Amino acid sequence: MTNTDILSYLKNYNGPDVRLMEICGSHTAAIVRSGIRTVLSDKIKMISGPGCPVCVTVTSYIDRLIELSENPENVICSFGDLLRVPGSRGCLEEAKAGGGDIRMLYSPIEMLKLAKDDGLHNYIFAAVGFETTAPVYASLMESAIENGVNNIRLLTSLKTMPEVVKRIGGKMDGYLLPGHVCTVTGYALYEPIAAKAGVPMVAAGFEDRNILQAVFALVKLKGRGVVRNFYPSVVTRDGNTKALESLDRFFEAGSAAWRGLGSMEDSGLYLRNEYERFDAGSRDLTEDRENSGCHCSKVITGEERSTDCPLFGKACTPSDPKGACMVSREGACFNEFINR
Secondary structure (H helix, E strand, O other), rough: HHHHHHHHHHHHHOOOEEEEEEEHHHHHHHHHOOHHHHHOOOOOEEEEOOOOOOOOHHHHHHHHHHHHHOOOOOOEEOOOOHHHOOEEEEEHHHHHHHHOEEEEEOOOHHHHHHHHHHHOOOOOOEEEEEEHHHHHHHHHHHHHHHHOOOOOOEEEEOOOHHHHHHHHHHHHOOEEHHHHHHHHOHHHHHHHHHHHOOOOOOOOOOOHHHHHHHHHHHHHHHOOOOOOEEOOOOOOOOOHHHHHHHHHHHHHEEEEEEEEEEEEEEEEEEOOHHHHHHHHOOOOOOOOOOOOOHHHHHOOOOOHHHHHOOEEEEEEEEOOOOOOEEEEOHHHHHHHHHHO
């Protein structure tokens, strides 16, 4: 079928209701920005899932970073969007204003030179992300060890996708798999999950036509527990072997807490025991507290749309976010707000 035929089918679809979840935050941003939801039949519902790493990070993790920043021996390094995520004691941006040495970096590798040139401080990176970014932290560890840099630490909030897809499972009629994650992991590991849940899953790119093709496939495959790859230029069945070997060298799976979903076994990545000296206290950060009235936990799990939250666009805006979903550029609330 041509792209025009696909668009016409999706626009005029009049079959049973279909609930499709895009897991990746980058897909959420692309779908909202391109207006894809506006060209779909009312019977096709696109639902944003827990694919924004900042959004699923629990408040105890932010609190731990703030605690570490209060020690004058520590320098906290982070990506920019994490600085404004609320913890139970405020956010990192406020801790920086209060005197904490907190620095925004564009890559964890930047921290290596900073730490090497400054032997008086511990440099701690807020290692948040999924399988896409986790290999970068493995590369940082490898470089630190090779160069004898011993004053770096990671506070990890690294999550893996299969367990959360398994948890939500048959609550959706299909899943748009995270293309970036599948580039690393491959798509084969989703095949038993799709088969057990009885729902289709499609790996897709981020251009409008790629997403529309994937949505079309999911609608047509409804009720079939199969996986399809619509992103063959970068995604293979078995993934990036070199990246996976690097991850396996430095990290091991463990229980991790997700906002809105609680703790899930084997859904987090932690430094192995032999590299424990580089860990800044990442385990057992399970407590999560949302601001009063914030519905981020329900938005992340697909129970509600961003506009269902009573704070959305009123008390909670990108300039004054009350929840993590309004902070990150991959967050459902942020994208819904800027594209209203």
